[in-house]
Amino acid sequence: MLRVINLVDSRRQINFGIWNAAIATAPTLKSLAGIESELWFPRDRNTVIPEVFHDQVDAFEEVSSAGQFRKLLNQRVTGDLPVVVISHGLWREPTRWAAHAKQLGLPWIFTPHGMLEPWSLGQKWIRKAIYFRCFEKRMIETCDVIRAVSRPEQRNLKILLKQKNVTMIPNGIDRSPVVQRKPHETVRFVFLSRLHKKKAVAELVMAFCQSPLKNNPNVELVVAGPDEGELDRITECIRTTQTDNVVVPGAIFGDKKFGLLESSDFFVLPSHSEGFPSSVVEAMGRGCIPIISDGCNFPEAKALTISASPDIDSIKNALMTAANLKPDKVSKWSSEAADFIRANYTVDKIAYQQLELLCRLTNSPLAKQPCNVESQTHVV
Template identity: 35%
Template sequence: MKILCVTPYLGKSYGGTSKVVTEIAQELGSFNCNIDLITTNANDKNILDVSLNTWIDNINYRVQYFSCWHRSDFIFSLSLIKWLYKNVTNYDLVHTNTIFSPLISVVHGICKLQNIPYIATLHGMLEPWALSYKAGKKRYYYQFLEKPLLKQANAIHTLASSEAERVQNLGLSKTIIIPNGIHRQDYQILPNSDIFYQQFPHTRHKTLILFLGRIDPKKGLDLLAPAFAQAYQKFPNAHLIVAGPDSINFMPTATQYFQDVGCQDAVTFTGMLKGDLKLAALAAADIYVAPSYSEGFSMSVLEGMASSLPCIITTGCNFPEAAEAKVAHVVDIDAESITEALITCLQQPQEAKAMGMKARQFIFDNYTWDIAAKKLVRVYQQILARQNYALESICSN
């Protein structure tokens, strides 16, 4: 099969979607699929330093970047559209990523015009919080442009059962559920935690609570601040690590949250952590927390659980399976619930550690990229065979 994957961006400033797209492309390429990925050189306010209009080989797939006009996450590329119009018939199927993007809407339109089947991965963009954010602009765009094109997709790829249910309630069918994953080998043996402590020596000998995500309104730092402040009063050795990029200049607001509740001295903002430094932060941490209002399916939650950390996540993280398996504290989206879970983990470190170990095995058994790619290949095959496929039969094995 020749599969063309399309995403508006691969810049790290756009968060986990970029990582998800490249990880699944790499894994799909190991299942006898020819995977090409096209994107733009957008990177928030900047552009990526990459070669344009030429294929760049990666492990099991190749990528081509096109120049674009962009302002933050509003991205359009005429050169990509022209290339796609000329070349899309060379592929068996197109797989797009994200919505509320004019670029992706045009891609869907070209697929329909040239009778090429397409599958759309939403990445949580139809979650209630995401829809309410800048709702005025989204309402009309979705109703008159996005929804008609999604209805004509051969499949709509959701990342969690709760996301699929909400998408169906919006009048969209043909949903499939295939969660994100991790590479098992990356988390079997983590780097030495000293790599992190050497960069942030004041955190040594502290009980570290790790937040790993973009500095963004939807990530729930306004909830985490009062929750951590209350936990810190009871456990003064606790220290919060806030690790992630600030792509929308939200940092002043985020830091003010902690200043307002008087715990700023027990909080370290590290910026974005990469590679071994990020893995070392996971090794150094004692608790992982994700207080998010809305996620498609958080990569960092999987990383925290795969690192054997007791995890505190909100229902907005779209991971009810973690609650059912009792491998994480899945709490309501409010400061009081997050506070209670933090205090429980700090009061009962042995129980928290045991939950983290159980979480690690749960992720290894169910949420790896090879499992996700195997399911996705089956979806591609059944679409191309023009067969009706049932959600249960595709995604239960």
């Protein structure tokens, strides 16, 4: 029916949020409508290709130059399937590659993943403003559709890129198992993302270390993720405050990540800015109660979250509110959060929204509706 080429700027694990969002629905799109999905990215000799690439997509390409991109694209254009190009992120190769594809007459869906949100644009703003106005915006204006991944991002993109077709399709996750949580004595808070200043992770650790939760043997904060500049501030705070119940295990992936989420009560992400954080959706799907900021761009889940702005006092208040909840309240809230995600944000539901967009863009008929897949139950 169709070939979709997803363009990302890196295959590194630290860029997991974007490339995973790009390919998460690929198997479902293939089962729904026979759509073949590919993932293209710049060549990087210093990192291995993630194993999931072999399982999730029909093909992937390491692109070493603009010339090679044109050659590969010409091969696909002369193939047996019509091609749609989807760029993920901006400032680097994906936008330039997609703009070239558009010049060849291929449909282009531009997906910035929160990189054009006000906070993100405000970082190194002079450099970004010049490049955006002179180069990036001119290329983006040639795309067919802009995909936002949250309602707030959709509103902001309509203001920034006037008279453009901006549609909203959130990110989705695999249908997680129904977790029947056993009572446990330790209240566990978990942060599971990049240790970047955008995430306000250092403020989270400072808030915890300044709160009555510090050194409480029945409370634990786990701060897991690859470092992007904040690890020194975190470890210094833990050292100087002599806090013994903050754990910093580094990056955690796969089954270890899911095990950590399923053994945690609260997922904390007091971020300054996000497109739409798949990590929050994933954590809620595993039964974690989210403590998140407005910058996480998830107003649909407002009734199921504890609000925390990205500052120490607000985070501290949110942590204490969570820690003082009764166990039966935590259990009920956890189940409601997981049910909400399974009802609205699984890959089968998101894939069908993507399929509708692809069909509108290519004037193709819709395929069958996605079927609901029951998940198995297990106890943690």
